[in-house]
Amino acid sequence: MIRVDGRTLRCADVVTAARTEGPLGIDVSIAALRAAEHAWKLAEELSTRRVVYGRTTGVGANKDDTVESSVEHGLRLLRSHAGGSGEEMPPGHVRAMLLIRLNQLLAGRSGISPELIGALAEAVRTGARPLVHRLGAIGTGDLAPLAEAALALTGERPWVTGHVPPVPVRAGDALAFMSSNASTLAEATLAAMRLDTLTRASHAVAALTYVALDGNPEAYATPVHEARPHAGQVACAAEMRRLLGMHQTPKPGRRIQDPFGLRAFPQVQGPALDAIHYLRDVLAVEINASTENPMISTVHNDAYHHAHFHTAYVSTALDQARATVHQVAELSVARLGDLVEPEFTGLRPFLAAGPPGSSGVMILEYVAHDALTELRQAALPATLGTAVVSRGIEDHASFSTQAARAATAACAAYQQVLACELVAAVRALRMREADLVELPVRDAFDAASAVLDPSVDDRPLTEDIAAAVGVLAELARI
Structure with missing residues (x-):
């Protein structure tokens, strides 16, 4: 109710x-x-x-x-x-x-x-x-x-x-x-909540890749993030420690320095978490706001003419959220590149398992970069536009409507990027027979494994990507 x-x-x-x-x-x-x-x-x-x-x-x-x-x-x-x-x-x-x-x-x-x-x-x-x-x-x-x-x-x-x-x-x-602006607010709210789900799911996806790549735990250590305590960054690092079971001193990683996809994840994910949090705060005000012009005030027994119809708060918050999510998606694509590299996994190129020359998950990089390009276009700021209408009396517009539509497009692209990384991470963990028994991220692995085809033969991965998209909401709750 x-x-x-x-x-x-x-x-x-x-x-x-x-x-x-x-x-x-x-x-x-x-x-x-x-x-x-x-x-x-x-x-x-x-x-x-x-x-x-x-x-x-x-x-x-x-x-x-x-x-x-x-x-x-x-x-x-x-x-x-x-x-x-x-x-x-x-x-x-x-x-x-x-x-x-x-x-x-x-x-x-x-x-x-x-x-x-x-x-x-x-x-x-x-x-x-x-x-x-x-x-x-x-x-x-x-x-x-x-x-x-x-x-x-x-x-x-x-x-x-x-x-x-x-x-x-x-x-x-x-x-x-x-x-x-009820229509714009509706689309903005649905997109904001979807982005919130996807960014939460991305913690689990990144954690699975971390295990597959034997990441260095120092990048998520509490002392590191206490030294620059941005709220989102601290929260991301804490979530990674939780998923990876870093309650005691964890074992060292394979490398003294991981690629940025793992090492800089909290620093890049943090701004996205903060931006989406701010966007939700803005929308919580807007969906309960009186924006009618004129506003009828029974308290003051009068009508007030104003500009509450202007939605600069909404448009700028949406622009910021899309820009920060794009950076997070770039790291996901970077981690996918690491997952197909034998130097990082100890497995064959592209996680292939067939005869020499097998392509494995090679196509995932192309799909992910295609989706990332769409996300990049959706991340372009809508607020840079201008409009003068109604014979010049309305000489500015926020373009929050277009910013909300772009956020919907960003959600669709971002989930494809995450799905590609998830398919590769699960395959790498299966091929390595990684020990996830004592790690909370094991629940994410089990949820993804339940819907992803275990076959490592060269085959179309279309259904795998779609299944990975479908499980992201479950991963966000782990």
Whole structure:
């Protein structure tokens, strides 16, 4: 049961909503509904005695055009903004968007009608999903996706799955519903949680490679990381010590200095852990924030015009997370190169086992570098873009929407990189018959071994890579 009260929604709840096909258990706060109704009545009253953007005026560059606060004005706004294009938004993304928007509206500062909130809550609860398109936002409000969703609630646009009885649009409902980045936040949250899982899984993958390569434990020693105690770096080193059973003085490695893939892992993984932690903190604020412009304050009995629709926090946090994850992925590819090198493993080149000239896992390096290149493209900063729209009145954009899409692409590429390393590490450990009995990382080896083909003959590795991707979430929990 997910509590929806405008204050306590969690990133994990958003993931649950995205993954749930069909009815979703939600507990909508009665107190929050009453507060939202109070704000609706205040917004109606304010519109009779002062200028209120989007209610008594047009929007964007039409802000100085006086209009009658009416149902017709609201419907025109929704219809004109429901111009999304491109591919259909993925089902999980839409479900997450609807939950976030419902939670934001229940913060009680939008001035939206209780009927529209009720219809949205019913859609979330029953799993009804409107047709929403992917394109139509640049990080200053998800106008097109939310307008499409609002018109579905009114009965003017189609539902892909299920439906709710149509409700009328009240005066002021249109902008109140659209003034949010709920779609962008949904994709950003799903990507952030996936990146969190993948980086946690990467500890286990790196630990398996460490054992296969007889790594030097000094690189993870407590005194080393106490000397430069960045939070993520310290946490990574501690996790590696845990997985590798370094409670006592561990035996020396084969080399005085390991390649950077092992030796510098905490120093490179640390910034990624810190960046993802910061990203989750930002998103935890955003999914419970009131971003509506104007904001209706029942405490101060007034409306406030502002720029909470601008999502610079989200876009810069996403850019940082993708950049740091790319560096971690580079180390994974480097370790894969070490795993196919006889000098490091004592095994044949490419972990081959057939006649001379057998290729073994040679193709994994090509696959990993291909995926790494895609990740590199996804890591390019979205915040370097610029946009001037609406006749110059909106002269900056955060491009958090594009940053979130890039984060989704980064997840897909990074998991392929990790999967390639995992396939090679497990094969190397099998061929060496490494003793993992007393190490916690043995659980990761067993989980991966259970899904990876034990054959070392030259053969297609496509299914092995897919199986390795599928087990990463389990490795993250070890």
